Amino acid sequence: MLGVTKEKILVTGALGQIGTELVEALRDKHGTSSVIASDIRSVKEQKTTRQGPYVTLDVLDTDSIIKLCNDEGVGTVYHLAALLSATGEKNPELCRKVNVGGTISVFEAAKKCSLRVFSPSSIAVFGPDAPKHAPQITDLNPSTIYGETKVRGESLAKEYLENYGIDVRGIRYPGLISYKAPAGGGTTDYAVEIFEAAINHGHYECFVRPDTRLPMLYMDDAIKATLMLMDAPNDALGPSKAGYNIDCHSFTAQELADAISQEVDGFKCDFAPDIRQKYADSWPDSIDGSVAKEEWNWAPNYDLQEIVKAMLDGLSEEN
Ligand code: NAD
Ligand code: AKB
Helix, strand or coil, X not given: CCCCCCCEEEEECCCCHHHHHHHHHHHHHHCHHHEEEEECCCHHHCCCCCCCCEEECCCCCHHHXXXXXXXXXXXXXXXXXXXXXXXXXXXXXHHHHHHHHHHHHHHHHHHHHCCEEECCEEHHHCCCCCCCEECCXXXXXXXXXXXXXXXXXXXXXXXXXXXXXXCEECEEECEXXXXXXXXXXXXXXXXXXXXXXXXXXXXXXXXXXXXXXXXXEEHHHHHHHHHHHHHCCHHHCCCCCCCECCCCEEEEHHXXXXXXXXXXXXXXXXXXXXXXXXXXXXXXXXXXXXXXXXXXXXXXXXXXXXXXXXHHHHHHXXX
């Protein structure tokens, strides 16, 4: 549109676990008015009052995304709207609709409005047949519907790049640990819930076995990785740009509980595995992030002890 520069940023699914912190980081970096937060939910549902532009937007509504991008001069979309694994497996149809349909909707808008897109993937792309230390490139045969939608998201990104030159970048996020917004219905939520339970009740009943080992990352690192990837020069990025494995930390549920016990006197964790154990068992124990390290220099800052400290300090300050 004449007179509208395409400098603004749109974040979909902005009221979720990642969006809550990504919007804050993007506003610090680019200025509050440059970052439009959006979600299907009303902003009033969010505990924290949001400073800055907010619109209610269903990612399945392609026309509204296109209109918003044209009217506001949006040049980049961080597409976070999705259903996570546990919620997705309970409602496979909606999971496919939102995760695949929503991604197509955003990519179609990208085609029409020349947008750059960040579209996250997940360690859920790997299935039980993948090596337990998952390499960047291996067969992707997830056993969850959620994982299938993430594999499809990566292939759609490649398709839109090859066919229409759309710059879509993504990270196969591991389980993300944070305290500013609740975890959104995933299998790795135990690694978030355990902290609040430790502080408030001195006890947590964990829904996976103690020996369940999964790759995990503190949210500050996840946000840093996201911004680094989006800032990386395009010619540094190879064929994995739609779904990078990134180096992170890998620990069992028992190791996490033990690390919390060292900081919270008397904390006790019991284990009562439920259906989410099956999803966790189908995912890798750890991931090889050497391609991301080589191409855009990624390395995490927080190890397990530092994550535990940051979470307990953060939650105590909030209470
Ligand atoms: P979340 O569940 O916390 O947030 C997702 C947001 O999307 C919610 O606020 C929800 O209201 C919104 N939403 C749902 N349907 C929508 C629709 N039709 N239109 C608009 N908004 C809609 O999820 P998150 O943890 O912030 O995850 C964001 C992305 O990162 C997802 O693609 C997820 O698969 C991926 N990811 C997250 C993790 C993690 O541990 N948090 C790990 C791997 C990948
Ligand atoms: C989930 O558990 O569903 C997410 C993920 C690893 O994609 N945290």
